[in-house]
Amino acid sequence: METTQVRLAAYPVGVPADSDFEFATVSLPDLAEGQVLLRAIYLSLDPYVRGRMSTAKSYADPLALGDVVMGGTVCEVVESRSGDRQVGDVVLAFTGWQTHAVVDARHTRRLDPSTAPISTALGVLGMPGFTAYAGLLEIGRPKAGETVVTAAAAGPVGSAVGQIARLKGARAVGIAGGAEKCRVLVEQLGFDAAVDHRSETFVDDLAAATPDGIDVYFENVGGPVAEAVGRRLNRYARVPVCGLVAGYNDTAAAEGPDRLPGFMRRVLTLSLTVRGFIQDEFAATHTADFAREMGGWVGDGSVRYLEDVTDGLDQAPEAFRGLLSGRNLGKALVRVGTDPTSTS
Amino acid sequence: METTQVRLAAYPVGVPADSDFEFATVSLPDLAEGQVLLRAIYLSLDPYVRGRMSTAKSYADPLALGDVVMGGTVCEVVESRSGDRQVGDVVLAFTGWQTHAVVDARHTRRLDPSTAPISTALGVLGMPGFTAYAGLLEIGRPKAGETVVTAAAAGPVGSAVGQIARLKGARAVGIAGGAEKCRVLVEQLGFDAAVDHRSETFVDDLAAATPDGIDVYFENVGGPVAEAVGRRLNRYARVPVCGLVAGYNDTAAAEGPDRLPGFMRRVLTLSLTVRGFIQDEFAATHTADFAREMGGWVGDGSVRYLEDVTDGLDQAPEAFRGLLSGRNLGKALVRVGTDPTSTS
CATH class of the missing domain: 3.40.50.720 (NAD(P)-binding Rossmann-like Domain)
Incomplete structure (x- = not known):
């Protein structure tokens, strides 16, 4: 199995340019015990990632050149060596700007598509x-x-x-x-x-x-x-x-x-x-509340949400620039692959 | 009875100049029922007063031109028409940059010179x-x-x-x-x-x-x-x-x-x-504590304090400039009149 990744090729000066990113397709390792193979459905684009593309001192270490750009994802389990996750499960993960990933099952959280659209785990409920x-x-x-x-x-x-x-x-x-x-x-x-x-x-x-x-x-x-x-x-x-x-x-x-x-x-x-x-x-103090x-509130419509979905991982850099310049209306997402729970 | 006052003559531009202050000696009114005549012993000099010498929007109204410059004082009661204050009492008041004042007794707080030096009511205990x-x-x-x-x-x-x-x-x-x-x-x-x-x-x-x-x-x-x-x-x-x-x-x-x-x-x-x-x-919440x-702490020496005393109300403008430029070591006070409780 292969994954297509978007990596940081250079630290952007000002607005991130296409040349600051590089696309690569690489093989994934076989699953170890406790791991799952994930296929990304939605990728979250977030402003804080721009901060990680800088070596200025911050609350977190910067991305290294060559790192896959970070980001939360909603994924489908396509192979499992964990008793806790079955093929077809939809999970919240943090696999970044790539199409597939192998991760420990304990680093994923299972979503229930019947309670809220799965994309909300990256937005209003995330x-x-x-x-x-x-x-x-x-x-x-x-x-x-x-x-x-x-x-x-x-x-x-x-x-x-x-x-x-x-x-x-x-x-x-x-x-x-x-x-x-x-x-x-x-x-x-x-x-x-x-x-x-x-x-x-x-x-x-x-x-x-x-x-x-x-x-x-x-x-x-x-x-x-x-x-x-x-x-x-x-x-x-x-x-x-x-x-x-x-x-x-x-x-x-x-x-x-x-x-x-x-x-x-x-x-x-x-x-x-x-x-x-x-x-x-x-x-620790507020997650349960x-x-x-x-x-x-989301369930009964008291809180509504908007999403701004861009199709295709290859569009992620341009969608990210749009996010930083305020072009999006609602939560910025990239649909990396088919949403199996979507009826539209 | 007369009082000598230091009034704001002009809004200072930059460091307050002598010409921004004016000295005047005026008669005080007779005491009404409930009032006391006070003789200032110590006058507190405080940085916030510089803010009141400006018409820039702040949390409090500025001084008007001609107003006596504000400030906390420790005073001796020299005449009383209040049952709560006796001649010779030492009180905390807010009579500003002047030698004497007539105020309502309820706007004063009696100090006990036996528990702490009276000047501390303007500093470490004030x-x-x-x-x-x-x-x-x-x-x-x-x-x-x-x-x-x-x-x-x-x-x-x-x-x-x-x-x-x-x-x-x-x-x-x-x-x-x-x-x-x-x-x-x-x-x-x-x-x-x-x-x-x-x-x-x-x-x-x-x-x-x-x-x-x-x-x-x-x-x-x-x-x-x-x-x-x-x-x-x-x-x-x-x-x-x-x-x-x-x-x-x-x-x-x-x-x-x-x-x-x-x-x-x-x-x-x-x-x-x-x-x-x-x-x-x-x-309201912290005064008693x-x-x-x-x-x-002050009584048992756990907290010590320093005072920087200038003698004479006529020296108040210069001492105030010293305060704003950091020349003082400890609480900046002007000794306006004799301290009857002082042994030195």
Whole structure:
């Protein structure tokens, strides 16, 4: 059995170029006891992977040149030497940007296609949904009547943040790029308001959408959007920081003026809480609550989700660039192979 | 009865100049029922007052031109129409930069000179000590074995922060300006290490003093010191922000490069908590614990304090400039009049 892989060929400078990736097809080893052979169905594309394509110090080691690009996957078991997994099982795994992989069965989690579409294990019921749930409830702590603003609101984290905020009685305001995304946020996902950060009237629109100021800003983009939000924060506002995608392709220190002193003055005078987090910090404490509560909300339609599916592993680099530039509407997935549970 | 006052004559641009203040002597009104006439003994000089000399938006309204400059005071009651206060009582009040004042007795708190020197009500047992206590324990939350760094460590907040951190089992490292201050921190106040931020080897010295990185940075200065500390923060570090005195005299946006994106990346990748606070946020919840615990520590010598006393209200503007430029060693006080409890 062979697998086709997408490997890191060079550390990208700025936007990842096609030449930063290389495709290779290699043989897989025979299964050892306890292992399974997996065929990838869905591959998750995530902004944090851009950080791993850099040797800058971070919370995790960078990819080495030649490594298969990392990523969560939903796979079908096509061969098994584990008593816990049968051929045909659908599992959550972390096999990265490739068509097949041999892994230990204990590094997979079996999914039940009858409870939710299997792709949701990479989105609203997976890591992005968990990021939204734990970060909003543990750090943002929205109270009824407060205003919660999330950037990248049409993405899988932001769209969950806004909907959970509403379920907690808060006013949910989404920021997204383009009128179409904003329309979807209000009409399909039930946000109280949505603001297009590409509009020339963005700052005024944000003010109009947040008449009582902002109590929670779920930060996952940074850049000018964050600057505009910062000017509307209320005293004691909380800012969970789970991503800064606007700067992930930056190659040099930004030009002045230096905004850090002004930012710190705002932290001081407004008694702000700015708290970075990586979702795995909350895995031990919040996973069970998330599965029960979020599973219930998705099951009964209280929380909806959007997916942006690209077909074919060969399209992964271009889809990844689209993700980093905000082109996707909903969770960015690559359909690597046929979904046996899909009726469409 | 007359009072001599120091009033704000102009909003300072940069360092407050003599011409930004005006001295005036005016008559005081007769006492109404429930009021006392106070004679100031000690006046507290505090960095936050520089913020009130600006019309920039902050957590409190600015001083108006012509207002007496604000400040906490320890006073003697020289006339009383209140059953709760007798002539000769020593009280904590908030009468500002003036020699005498008429206030409602209920706006004063009686001090017991037998339990602690009366000046401590403006320092280690007053607002600066409370800022250190509440900010460190509620936001910094040092654990035994962790490293706590405080800037302005020879000031009344920083010196208390370091000593409380040690009492909680943490390693206390102070940053101060000059070798003499650093010597005092280690030899008199029991800091584990002290680092001179004016030294050319400051960055290396800080690294040597914090071999296990930094878990809590009590931020009260900002500027280049904060930048150096930031590079040594550990994952999950906490940064209580109670002041930014390095920038209080700044008149324009700092020149580039823009350090905010890098700061936010650090917040994200290290899961930092950056939390601004004004001590009154914790008054309702922490005042009783503070009085009991800190009073005990000061009483038994576990927490020591330094005072920097300037004689004469006419010296207040110059002493205030000294405070803003870090010239003081310990709590900055002006002795406005004779201390009747002092034996020296």
